[in-house]
Amino acid sequence: MKTPSNMSLLNAQVVASTSGDEHHPCFISTLAPYCFKKSVLYLPLDFVKSNGLMNRKCEMVLKDEAKRCWSVWLGNIGHHFGITRGWTKFRVENGLRVGNAYKFELIKNGEIPIAQFHCKYSGKVAKREEQ
Incomplete structure (x- = not known):
């Protein structure tokens, strides 16, 4: 069976563990x-x-480093899961x-989850956190 082309992109995206800082689950990756x-x-x-989060279809609040809040x-999405609306505006x-390397940190997992998106995350910081 042939692997879909977007599957290889997804596998390349995840570059670090899903463990969290200060008890907040997170992952570090790069934008593909x-x-x-x-x-x-x-x-x-x-x-x-x-x-x-797997079977949920809901709003999420995504915070950037300036503490601005975005509704996403x-x-x-097919066999994947992710941010389906609001991503383009946040990204732009x-x-x-x-x-760009980034850190995605789930701060609150309630009815409306809240996540912190650490933009342009430094690879040096990522390596320190993996150790």
């Missing part, structure tokens, strides 16, 4: 070209499943580019 072509941000399935929507207004 699909994030710009498809206007979606896939979340690692291990992260989604371990945080009970989570949901299934934060000046994100292909290859």
